[in-house]
Amino acid sequence: QVQPVQSGAEVKKPGASVKLSCEASGDTFTTFYVHWMRQVPGQGLDWMGMINPLNGETSYAQRLQGRVTMTRDSSTSTVTMELSRLTSEDTAVYYCARGYGFLDFWGLGTLVTVSS
Amino acid sequence: DIVLTQSPATLSVSPGDTATLSCRASQNVRSNLAWYQQKPGQPPRLLIYGASTRATAIPGRFSGSGSGTEFTLTISSLQSEDFALYHCQQYSSWPQFTFGQGTKLEIK
Numbered sequence: 001q002v003q004p005v006q007s008g009a010e011v012k013k014p015g016a017s018v019k020l021s022c023e024a025s026g027d028t029f030t031t032f033y034v035h036w037m038r039q040v041p042g043q044g045l046d047w048m049g050m051i052n053p054l055n056g057e058t059s060y061a062q063r064l065q066g067r068v069t070m071t072r073d074s075s076t077s078t079v080t081m082e083l084s085r086l087t088s089e090d091t092a093v094y095y096c097a098r099g100y101g102f103l104d105f106w107g108l109g110t111l112v113t114v115s116s
Numbered sequence: 117d118i119v120l121t122q123s124p125a126t127l128s129v130s131p132g133d134t135a136t137l138s139c140r141a142s143q144n145v146r147s148n149l150a151w152y153q154q155k156p157g158q159p160p161r162l163l164i165y166g167a168s169t170r171a172t173a174i175p176g177r178f179s180g181s182g183s184g185t186e187f188t189l190t191i192s193s194l195q196s197e198d199f200a201l202y203h204c205q206q207y208s209s210w211p212q213f214t215f216g217q218g219t220k221l222e223i224k
Contacts, residue, residue, distance in 0.1 A: 042201075043217070043218065044203060044215055045152075045160065045203055045205070045218070046215065047214060050211065062117065062212070097159075101148060101150070101165075101213070102150035102162060103150070103152075103160075103162060104172075106159035106161075107159065108159055
């Protein structure tokens with residue numbers, strides 16, 4: 001099972017935070033970075049950041065600095081992405097994927113809806 | 117950030133014909149460019165990396181070319197399953213990556 005397994009859909013109110021998980025197989029967790037992207041349906045992909053599961057080193061898209069946090073749990077081969085201070089513009093499908101640069105295996109995505 | 121501009125936004129082509137999709141980078145990304153195909157309700161699928169190398173199990177009718185700032189994805193002998201949304205992505209500016217806004221390939 002190389003495809004990452006993502007957590008289920010979320011509905012949040014504006015101003016809240018959301019935490020999404022991405023479970024990766026052992027090979028992915030020890031060999032590749034895990035990236036997070038989001039997509040408003042029918043539109044382009046928005047790269048949010050990445051984490052090295054081996055050492056927890058992260059890099060975030062500059063426009064999301066201060067709002068996004070990525071962590072990893074080696075015991076469960078799981079990467080978590082938390083996005084805070086949500087607005088309606090954060091409504092999207094969120095994907096995790098593995099890779100150094102290009103991304104060869106993607107999760108199925110998690111729909112996050114932000115609505116009052 | 118490096119900006120990727122895909123053109124056209126929508127491309128209408130007949131089955132059996134050839135589709136040519138463009139991706140232009142605002143800075144030199146060398147050959148660090150990938151292409152993805154995405155169908156409704158599915159995650160993106162890697163087609164091309166290194167600007168011209170096909171990923172595993174990708175049919176030969178998909179080809180990528182270019183380097184620097186100008187890139188092209190060519191799909192020959194279009195099949196019904198090829199009509200989808202296509203994305204380009206640069207991974208030259210490690211550790212900051214960007215995607216283009218996508219090109220929708222539709223049946224003419």
